[in-house]
Amino acid sequence: RYEHILLGHGSGGQLTAELIGKLFVPGFGGDVLGALEDAATLSLSSGNGVHGPRLAFTTDSFVVRPLFFPGGDIGRLAVHGTVNDLAVAGARPLFLSSAFILEEGLPLDDLRRIVASMRAACAEAGVTLVTGDTKVVDRGKGDGVFITTSGVGLVPEGRSLSIHSARPGDRILVSGTLGDHGIAVMSVREGLEFETVLESDTAPLNGLARTILETCSETRCMRDPTRGGLSSAVNELASASGVGVELEETAIPLRAEVRAACEMLGLDPLYVANEGKLIAVVPPEHADRVLGAMRSHPLGRDSALIGDVVAEHPGMVILRSRVGGRRVVTLLAGEQLPRIC
């Protein structure tokens, strides 16, 4: 269909899934990679019968534009993104690496601000940045700064969250309003004005994730709905687990400003990126208790029960709409919202 990389290959939607599923996964091979979890979970024991804790390992590059936006900047995002992929995999995030690709001409003051912001974000999340790298590309071959963070953490014995383990009957919880990050970035980019400044939700979710797992050790899985938004997160869950998902439109928390901006920009908030939200899939009998625990956490005050896992239409996500209709929520097509993270 195409022989070159398109912007949409970075959208977190259909094209990204195709590139990963058809080029990267078969190209690299391997079961751990092929499972497509937020973080890889790895055994370090040398087969001597000792079952130590397992290592979680994950990576993300950040190419967001502009570098500074309401509620955050590329540095905070780079720390939170990697902390959150470890956290939703059930790991305790411990150590980060950070590799910088700098464009010739970048003001050193911008770099200082970004580093200060990363340091604060690491402190807040309780992780330590232990190694890094610095490359420079000539003017016009980069865009200010790109940051790639990787992270390692420990997964307690006996814990196994996976996007492959949702079962019919499970309930789907979200930790707050959707779309704040993507709309905050788009708003500065497009010069949109609101009565209040809409801020990115970027935040470290390891505390909230721990609360959830302490409340319900049977939690099936968690995900951070970043690029591609809620739609990608639940579609990936539905495919991986071979189940259907039904979402209740009226239950999905949305800020009024986000709703308004989405209408203005012609965007669907289900496809807009979040950087401080997670979804949790839990057995039905634990849903209320988990919801209560989430709401009592500062980063989960607007948590809501937004849907169910069903046996019908495996691999497919259905939205039960405000007016009683049902529509399929497909993966994002095209290249909506490039360079949002």
Add this chain to the structure above:
Amino acid sequence: RYEHILLGHGSGGQLTAELIGKLFVPGFGGDVLGALEDAATLSLSSGNGVHGPRLAFTTDSFVVRPLFFPGGDIGRLAVHGTVNDLAVAGARPLFLSSAFILEEGLPLDDLRRIVASMRAACAEAGVTLVTGDTKVVDRGKGDGVFITTSGVGLVPEGRSLSIHSARPGDRILVSGTLGDHGIAVMSVREGLEFETVLESDTAPLNGLARTILETCSETRCMRDPTRGGLSSAVNELASASGVGVELEETAIPLRAEVRAACEMLGLDPLYVANEGKLIAVVPPEHADRVLGAMRSHPLGRDSALIGDVVAEHPGMVILRSRVGGRRVVTLLAGEQLPRIC
């Protein structure tokens, strides 16, 4: 002195050292980062008296131009670079991550070739790529593809290599000819022609490193002399250990083509990057045995004893030249050889 990023900040020489030492290290803080080793070595034990093996963790971005060059490509380089930083830290490399920043318009065939090459390089080095990321930037905001690999490995109990532990009397060994990688890349870029094609030395050094450590458990430290070449590697060693280094010019292995190309391009081979070489610092009584072991390894056939650690002129590297003179080998100044890895 400057308020913006210069190409030289990526050279691996003086400007890189300044940026890391004055901006990144104080900005991020932390002892592990501040030690500036090739890989961070981390304890995972939770203070319960159990001393498990320690984790080594490292990262590098790759922005080499062109993407394909004699002897390798950006993908092989990205695998080897991270494997080698783990290996010279004394770790057994185990798992890699790989984050891609793709420029809109990149031919998918180029990406397929790169992925195939990375897979082969992983297999050769005995490591598994377990997690990744894919971002796309708009045309003119990247340069084909940038790859950031991170890696984790295990450091056996009791092993502690460090650039801080060289002592007067130690001998310095190098595993083969210098400058092959940098000159191979520069030659294609500048259209230089030689009678034989000069190839990059890019190679995984974990086998050779293991051989060295098995031969001499008292090895003080190893380094891979990448950007900034031998000069940066030994200068960093001299500063970190508070010792002097004396190098014997006639002992340094150089290919005739590299020597010729360096003369043509006005380069000093001591400053040119290597991607498949290591230096090892060993106590004098072990030097011959280690040299023998290195020479018996396929990747160390041209190994040589090139210098000594001395108590005099701490922090300074002196080259005893062919004609009997002595000159200071400083860190690379300026921006020679940009985007070599």
